[in-house]
Amino acid sequence: MGTFKIEGGHQLKGDITPQGAKNEALQILCAVLLTSETITIDNIPDIVDVNKLIKLLSNLGVEVHKLGPNKYTFKAENVNLEYLESEAFKVEGRGLRGSIMIVGPLLARFGKGYIPKPGGDKIGRRRLDTHFEGFINLGAKFRYNREDYFYGVEADELKGTYMLLDEASVTGTANIVMAAVLAKGETTIYNAACEPYLQQLCKMLNRMGAKITGVGSNMLKIEGVDSLGGTEHRMLPDMIEIGSWIGLAAMTKSELTIKNVSWDDLGVIPSVFRKIGITVERKGDDIFIPEHKDGYEIQNYIDGSILTIADAPWPGFTPDLLSIVLTVLIQARGEAVVHQKMFESRLFFVDKLIDMGAKIILCDPHRATIIGHDFKSQLKATTMTSPDIRAGVSLLIAALSAKGTSTIHNIEQIDRGYENIDGRLRAIGAKIQRLEGN
Numbered sequence: 001m002g003t004f005k006i007e008g009g010h011q012l013k014g015d016i017t018p019q020g021a022k023n024e025a026l027q028i029l030c031a032v033l034l035t036s037e038t039i040t041i042d043n044i045p046d047i048v049d050v051n052k053l054i055k056l057l058s059n060l061g062v063e064v065h066k067l068g069p070n071k072y073t074f075k076a077e078n079v080n081l082e083y084l085e086s087e088a089f090k091v092e093g094r095g096l097r098g099s100i101m102i103v104g105p106l107l108a109r110f111g112k113g114y115i116p117k118p119g120g121d122k123i124g125r126r127r128l129d130t131h132f133e134g135f136i137n138l139g140a141k142f143r144y145n146r147e148d149y150f151y152g153v154e155a156d157e158l159k160g161t162y163m164l165l166d167e168a169s170v171t172g173t174a175n176i177v178m179a180a181v182l183a184k185g186e187t188t189i190y191n192a193a194c195e196p197y198l199q200q201l202c203k204m205l206n207r208m209g210a211k212i213t214g215v216g217s218n219m220l221k222i223e224g225v226d227s228l229g230g231t232e233h234r235m236l237p238d239m240i241e242i243g244s245w246i247g248l249a250a251m252t253k254s255e256l257t258i259k260n261v262s263w264d265d266l267g268v269i270p271s272v273f274r275k276i277g278i279t280v281e282r283k284g285d286d287i288f289i290p291e292h293k294d295g296y297e298i299q300n301y302i303d304g305s306i307l308t309i310a311d312a313p314w315p316g317f318t319p320d321l322l323s324i325v326l327t328v329l330i331q332a333r334g335e336a337v338v339h340q341k342m343f344e345s346r347l348f349f350v351d352k353l354i355d356m357g358a359k360i361i362l363c364d365p366h367r368a369t370i371i372g373h374d375f376k377s378q379l380k381a382t383t384m385t386s387p388d389i390r391a392g393v394s395l396l397i398a399a400l401s402a403k404g405t406s407t408i409h410n411i412e413q414i415d416r417g418y419e420n421i422d423g424r425l426r427a428i429g430a431k432i433q434r435l436e437g438n
């Protein structure tokens with residue numbers, strides 16, 4: 001188990017460039033299975049979950065060539081479907097959430113797709129009904145082995161149809177789109193997720209020869225085609241990382257410039273941080289966060305009632321930034337409620353923040369009330385364990401703002417989603433040290 005030692009209480013300063021988006025990468029990498037031609041992908045983040053998926057693709061027979069630190073080519077010409085029935089696949093397929101998205105492309109191109117119950121963050125129930133109901137709608141036969149938690153779909157031919165998803169699942173929509181692009185006839189997916197990463201996937205598929213319209217809306221129409229070809233693709237910057245750096249800057253009273261953020265793809269993220277009083281300035285395609293010398297003040301609603309920050313499917317606020325917002329609120333002026341609607345086990349990490357001196361009441365598994373310190377009292381350093389990616393980074397931000405030296409164990413969770421986080425934080429002045437394997 002890896003560990004970070006963090007000496008808190010230091011101001012940071014400088015530029016930080018966000019990595020390519022983790023959750024886009026997981027979709028895009030699965031799409032390489034849809035063609036026998038070469039796909040070149042740039043700005044792939046060098047993080048544990050993405051590297052696990054690249055290894056899984058390689059074990060499936062995809063030819064993978066690394067052209068540079070974040071650039072690869074993929075050619076799925078000779079796919080080895082026997083691997084899907086191997087014991088190794090049962091272990092590797094379980095290693096991350098994103099592996100679920102190999103099922104749609106495999107079903108569409110080879111008539112069968114299998115997956116063990118995928119891993120990912122342990123943040124509450126993470127059902128897969130939307131994915132498999134979508135494949136069944138397209139004409140696939142579904143089976144589930146309860147003992148092995150092993151899912152399978154098979155079909156001689158997929159047929160386009162109309163479907164109304166039971167929820168706007170991100171990976172579910174991506175999976176169904178990737179199956180429908182090679183189905184016969186037209187598919188309509190209503191209540192589709194529509195976040196920028198899905199838009200990126202649809203745009204890439206269209207460049208490969210797919211016929212998808214409605215991209216960016218919650219109604220996608222897909223005219224099936226017989227085959228798809230190669231293309232080139234570049235990943236967007238990771239919006240969750242961008243939000244993490246905004247929070248880090250404010251809580252450590254640091255002046256930071258976040259480079260090349262692709263502003264137009266950030267949705268409500270900047271305005272949510274502004275609501276808690278943080279100055280988020282647009283400078284070209286960069287975000288400039290000035291030093292918050294006098295702290296930051298939470299805005300109430302117009303009628304004076306207390307601000308609630310809640311998640312919702314895009315264009316709502318992403319659930320993956322709520323743990324960070326909650327942590328940054330600890331030093332705000334005023335009070336707010338954080339409501340994590342999607343996941344029921346994601347807020348339990350607040351116990352660690354309370355140990356550090358934060359004024360938080362966990363009202364129920366989904367809601368926490370935070371009473372800001374306004375920097376009148378600094379958090380105290382402590383020893384903690386990272387339960388999931390975003391709680392891990394939140395604890396890291398808390399530790400960087402705290403008095404004394406903190407220890408965070410189980411940093412593998414953070415490495416799942418953040419590339420060389422310690423190296424990049426040191427470059428802007430953070431006192432953080434990685435202790436391997438203890």
Ligand SMILES: CC(=O)N[C@H]1[C@@H](OP(=O)(O)OP(=O)(O)OC[C@H]2O[C@@H](n3ccc(=O)[nH]c3=O)[C@H](O)[C@@H]2O)O[C@H](CO)[C@@H](O)[C@@H]1O
Nearest residue numbers: 023026097098125126167168169170171172313319320342
């Ligand atoms: C690999 C990847 O891309 N992971 C992301 C993806 O996970 P993933 O695709 O697994 O998440 P889903 O979009 O399927 O759903 C997430 C949770 O929200 C609930 N839900 C979803 C839609 C909805 O309209 N109402 C609702 O309540 C679901 O029941 C589920 O508990 O999207 C999540 C939601 O943005 C993010 O937290 C994950 O980081």
Ligand SMILES: C=C(OP(=O)(O)O)C(=O)O
Nearest residue numbers: 097098120121320389390
């Ligand atoms: C929940 C997350 O990831 P995953 O879906 O891969 O577990 C996340 O990125 O915050």
